[in-house]
Amino acid sequence: MSNPANTSVIETVAALPAGIRKPLTKKEISSDHPTWCPGCGDFAVLALYFKMIERRQLWQEKITTVSGIGCSSRFPYFVQAHGAHFIHGRALSFASGVSLSRPDLHVFVFGGDGDAFSIGGNHFTHTARKNIKLTYVVMDNWVYGLTKKQTSPTSPLGFKSKTDIWGAVDYPINPMKQAISAGASFVARTTHSNPNHVLQMMEAALDHDGFSFIECLSECVEFYDGAFDASNPRKGGKFNLVPADHDVTDEQAAYKLASEPFPGHFGIFYKSTKPTKNAKEATVNAGAMEKFKGLKDWQILQKTFDRMK
Amino acid sequence: MSDTAITLPPAGGPPQASAISEAVIRIAGNSQDGIQAIGGFLARLAGRSEQEVMTFMTIPSTISGGPSIFQVRIGSGEVLSSGDDADVLLAFYQHSYDGHIGSLKKRGIVLYDTDHVQPNQELLGEYSHVGIAISSLTIEAIGGTGRDKGKNIFSLGLLAKMYDLNVPKLEKLIGERFSGKDTTILNNALTAFHAGYNHSLGNVVETFKFMESAGKGASQVVMNGNEAIAYGVIAAGVRFGAAYPITPWSDVMEILRRELPKYGGSFIQCEDEIASVSMALGASYAGRVAVTGSSGPGISLKAEALGWGVMAEVPLVVINVQRGGPSTGLPTQVEQSDLNLAIYGSHGDCPRVVLAPAHVEDCFYTTIEAVNIARRYNVPVMILSDQAIATRIEAFEMPPLEKICQDITPDLTPVEDYKPYALGTPDGTVTRVVPGTRILSGRYPIAGGLEHDEYGHPSASPKLHTQMTAKRRLKLQSLAVTLPVPEVYGAAEGDVLLVGWGSTQGPIKEAVDRARAAGENTSAINIKYINPLPPGLEEIFSRFKHVLVVEINDEGLYGFGQLASLLRSRFCDPKIRGITKTDGLTFKVKEITERVKAAVASATCKA
Numbered sequence: 001m002s003n004p005a006n007t008s009v010i011e012t013v014a015a016l017p018a019g020i021r022k023p024l025t026k027k028e029i030s031s032d033h034p035t036w037c038p039g040c041g042d043f044a045v046l047a048l049y050f051k052m053i054e055r056r057q058l059w060q061e062k063i064t065t066v067s068g069i070g071c072s073s074r075f076p077y078f079v080q081a082h083g084a085h086f087i088h089g090r091a092l093s094f095a096s097g098v099s100l101s102r103p104d105l106h107v108f109v110f111g112g113d114g115d116a117f118s119i120g121g122n123h124f125t126h127t128a129r130k131n132i133k134l135t136y137v138v139m140d141n142w143v144y145g146l147t148k149k150q151t152s153p154t155s156p157l158g159f160k161s162k163t164d165i166w167g168a169v170d171y172p173i174n175p176m177k178q179a180i181s182a183g184a185s186f187v188a189r190t191t192h193s194n195p196n197h198v199l200q201m202m203e204a205a206l207d208h209d210g211f212s213f214i215e216c217l218s219e220c221v222e223f224y225d226g227a228f229d230a231s232n233p234r235k236g237g238k239f240n241l242v243p244a245d246h247d248v249t250d251e252q253a254a255y256k257l258a259s260e261p262f263p264g265h266f267g268i269f270y271k272s273t274k275p276t277k278n279a280k281e282a283t284v285n286a287g288a289m290e291k292f293k294g295l296k297d298w299q300i301l302q303k304t305f306d307r308m309k
Numbered sequence: 310m311s312d313t314a315i316t317l318p319p320a321g322g323p324p325q326a327s328a329i330s331e332a333v334i335r336i337a338g339n340s341q342d343g344i345q346a347i348g349g350f351l352a353r354l355a356g357r358s359e360q361e362v363m364t365f366m367t368i369p370s371t372i373s374g375g376p377s378i379f380q381v382r383i384g385s386g387e388v389l390s391s392g393d394d395a396d397v398l399l400a401f402y403q404h405s406y407d408g409h410i411g412s413l414k415k416r417g418i419v420l421y422d423t424d425h426v427q428p429n430q431e432l433l434g435e436y437s438h439v440g441i442a443i444s445s446l447t448i449e450a451i452g453g454t455g456r457d458k459g460k461n462i463f464s465l466g467l468l469a470k471m472y473d474l475n476v477p478k479l480e481k482l483i484g485e486r487f488s489g490k491d492t493t494i495l496n497n498a499l500t501a502f503h504a505g506y507n508h509s510l511g512n513v514v515e516t517f518k519f520m521e522s523a524g525k526g527a528s529q530v531v532m533n534g535n536e537a538i539a540y541g542v543i544a545a546g547v548r549f550g551a552a553y554p555i556t557p558w559s560d561v562m563e564i565l566r567r568e569l570p571k572y573g574g575s576f577i578q579c580e581d582e583i584a585s586v587s588m589a590l591g592a593s594y595a596g597r598v599a600v601t602g603s604s605g606p607g608i609s610l611k612a613e614a615l616g617w618g619v620m621a622e623v624p625l626v627v628i629n630v631q632r633g634g635p636s637t638g639l640p641t642q643v644e645q646s647d648l649n650l651a652i653y654g655s656h657g658d659c660p661r662v663v664l665a666p667a668h669v670e671d672c673f674y675t676t677i678e679a680v681n682i683a684r685r686y687n688v689p690v691m692i693l694s695d696q697a698i699a700t701r702i703e704a705f706e707m708p709p710l711e712k713i714c715q716d717i718t719p720d721l722t723p724v725e726d727y728k729p730y731a732l733g734t735p736d737g738t739v740t741r742v743v744p745g746t747r748i749l750s751g752r753y754p755i756a757g758g759l760e761h762d763e764y765g766h767p768s769a770s771p772k773l774h775t776q777m778t779a780k781r782r783l784k785l786q787s788l789a790v791t792l793p794v795p796e797v798y799g800a801a802e803g804d805v806l807l808v809g810w811g812s813t814q815g816p817i818k819e820a821v822d823r824a825r826a827a828g829e830n831t832s833a834i835n836i837k838y839i840n841p842l843p844p845g846l847e848e849i850f851s852r853f854k855h856v857l858v859v860e861i862n863d864e865g866l867y868g869f870g871q872l873a874s875l876l877r878s879r880f881c882d883p884k885i886r887g888i889t890k891t892d893g894l895t896f897k898v899k900e901i902t903e904r905v906k907a908a909v910a911s912a913t914c915k916a
Contacts, residue, residue, distance in 0.1 A: 028751060031753075031766075032766055059747070060748070061721075061723075061745050061747040062745075064595070064744045076755050076757075077757070077766055077767060080751065080753050081753050082743075082744035082753050082754065083755045083756075084594055084756040084757065085755060085756070085758060086587065086591075086617060086757075086758065087613055087617050087758055090614065093579065093583070093584040093585075093588045093591065094587045094590055094591035094594070095591060096577075096584075096588050097587070097589060097590065097591020097592035097593070097594070097595065098591045098592065098594065098595040098744065099591075100549070100575060100588075100592065101548070101575070101591075101592040101595050101596060101597070101599070102595045102596060104745055105744055105745060122581060123580065123587075125580070126579070126580035285570040285573055287570075288571045289571060289573060291571070297546075297572050297716070298544075298711045298713075298714035300571050301540065301543055301544060301710050302711075304540070305530050305708070305710065307485070308530050308531055308532050308536075309353075309356065309357055309528060309707075
């Protein structure tokens with residue numbers, strides 16, 4: 001940092017030279033056996049997270065996995081790395097605290113549709129608009145699974161749940177539209193049934209300097225079996241990649257893609273390179289610290305107190 | 310002015326300067342008149358003159374305008390409260406005159422603006438009336454239409470003359486205040502000041518001169534409670550905070566937002582209260598203890614996340630600048646009614662630490678202590694300040710910053726193994742290992758809200774929940790035994806023990822002084838450590854016939870005030886009773902002394 005006399009600021013730590021440490025294997029990076037139901041789409045997301053860590057040679061001390069509450073939010077317990085299982089709906093705020101105070105870490109947040117768009121809706125909007133550097137993967141299953149089949153904010157109209165026995169009456173949220181309009185700088189859509197595509201999207205999100213959001217369809221075989229069949233070629237559906245000529249920097253085009261009826265397209269809808277909040281705060285700090293170059297923290301405070309005599 | 314020092318002006322004689330040891334000046338006007346600025350100048354001048362000072366203000370909860378007062382008490386000796394009754398009232402408007410003339414001492418002086426105030430003929434004999442055309446004289450001095458601008462500085466000049474205040478020091482303060490602005494503004498201010506200073510007060514009123522201060526020798530710093538908390542946060546080494554604006558907490562976050570970048574830190578304004586506490590917990594989890602804060606309604610919103618901090622054993626400092634409640638309540642007035650929320654808010658058995666600073670200087674040091682308790686015990690710590698302490702200005706000894714400023718950067722050196730929730734440590738704590746640390750055993754910790762095993766992985770085992778509940782409790786018990794026994798103010802035993810917490814300490818001590826001067830056997834303690842309670846209380850209580858807990862909340866609701874209820878349930882001692890009120894104002898000394906008499910009399914009757 002420009003001001004070595006100050007409190008040490010935790011900065012990006014240089015990667016170890018290649019060859020000193022072998023990439024983490026799935027065995028090293030996996031922890032508790034997932035508590036998910038057999039056949040749950042979340043298994044695929046977890047496996048591909050491991051794969052990404054392995055492929056990109058991330059170390060346990062370089063990442064932090066954060067979640068809120070829900071089936072998918074059990075995620076950090078299954079990862080053998082630093083992680084936090086926070087309260088319902090607030091994972092993004094918690095992760096923002098990690099991201100803004102620790103530029104040396106990449107923060108991954110995993111959660112479900114209820115966590116992201118219902119109880120956490122406010123935080124989704126504001127974390128996106130502030131462009132806080134982190135990756136948010138929402139495993140969207142269109143239903144509340146942990147509490148056993150209540151209507152979710154993404155449940156389609158008419159979906160019969162324990163809280164809408166006659167079928168859902170509330171219009172669902174469109175996560176992609178929500179993300180684009182909130183100002184997310186990376187917005188992608190994928191599905192658990194196409195592992196290679198999930199991995200591609202995760203890696204692209206990892207490389208993005210900003211708030212990267214992935215909606216990953218992840219089927220709940222217990223409470224919403226077959227929800228995403230129309231997007232799964234193995235179930236007779238169609239998996240359409242975002243058209244090759246789609247301009248990811250075109251917000252209107254992205255919005256148009258997001259407006260398509262299910263199954264729609266998969267891939268990166270929108271991407272922009274606006275500065276992150278992390279970078280903006282660092283700029284503010286560099287300017288503020290410049291004036292106190294060479295002073296220790298107590299001397300800076302002394303200057304302030306001298307004016308309060 | 311103490312009663313002994315007051316001298317009545319000889320009828321018809323020339324003005325004379327009486328030596329005084331202290332003065333209480335109340336300035337009443339509207340919130341946009343800059344009356345806080347007059348008070349601020351007086352307080353800073355006192356600070357620089359090694360005098361003691363304490364201020365009190367009320368502000369309307371309107372966006373702009375509305376009646377407002379600022380009271381400043383300056384003394385050559387110890388100043389414990391902002392004073393019950395004023396020696397001088399400066400009244401800008403009719404409503405200021407009508408509303409506050411009653412707060413003057415008998416034969417006190419009212420300076421009023423004849424452009425706006427029509428004095429009450431019946432009161433002319435009771436108080437010394439000095440009418441001055443403050444508004445028109447200000448306009449005459451500095452010209453312009455500027456509505457009422459400048460009359461505060463003109464009035465400061467009047468007061469400076471009356472109290473023979475140090476003009477060069479005041480000029481310097483005015484210069485500092487208006488530095489960096491257009492020089493005409495500074496020149497206008499100085500012109501207004503001198504116009505006031507040179508305006509003849511006639512021979513209607515005496516002038517005063519402060520006796521030489523006892524002299525502390527050390528240089529003093531002057532600030533309000535919110536400033537003291539904000540700078541305490543910085544001195545403690547905290548470099549991250551997050552919050553949402555709410556009165557009267559907001560200026561703490563404004564200061565931290567402005568100041569932390571100088572130290573490489575950040576303070577983030579969040580979308581709401583829940584995001585704020587969550588973000589602060591995230592930053593705390595990631596390394597250095599972080600801070601969030603709010604007032605009443607905002608603290609309610611933070612309760613769930615606070616419980617996560619307890620469960621996951623992540624340190625956090627939460628500052629609660631209390632205001633009147635419930636709900637939106639009295640946003641700009643004082644109440645000590647969040648004690649229960651501070652100790653019990655959040656579900657489950659949820660042990661956390663609660664500290665209450667008693668004065669402005671204490672706000673600074675308590676904040677540092679809160680950070681260190683949070684770090685040492687991996688627990689959320691709530692600081693219970695209040696609106697009165699937040700806005701009152703005091704002068705205190707310049708803290709030895711080189712000695713007390715700390716660096717709490719986390720150590721990221723790899724460790725062999727790490728059990729974040731290890732059972733069996735003597736005090737229930739472990740040293741935290743934070744993200745970014747390589748753990749050579751390959752077993753990494755998860756911080757979670759689910760009940761967990763020693764590594765943080767979920768477990769609903771009956772045995773583990775019992776053990777972990779005990780572990781979390783043990784941390785507070787371990788802290789409790791390290792706390793100092795509260796110091797008794799006054800004799801160690803006697804008839805009445807007044808128990809206070811937070812900002813009531815000053816008036817309580819002054820009530821003790823008055824009672825003892827009147828031959829009554831009264832003492833007091835201030836409980837700073839609200840949760841856990843300090844040791845020795847039961848023994849102290851045993852030495853008094855009456856234990857009266859003085860606090861600003863509604864004892865009618867619970868049978869006893871919030872602290873009194875806690876002490877009764879803890880010690881089962883029927884002699885613990887309360888003196889409470891809920892008028893949104895700080896305790897006056899005489900309110901306490903009168904209520905003590907009544908409480909003792911009622912107990913004696915029953916006996």
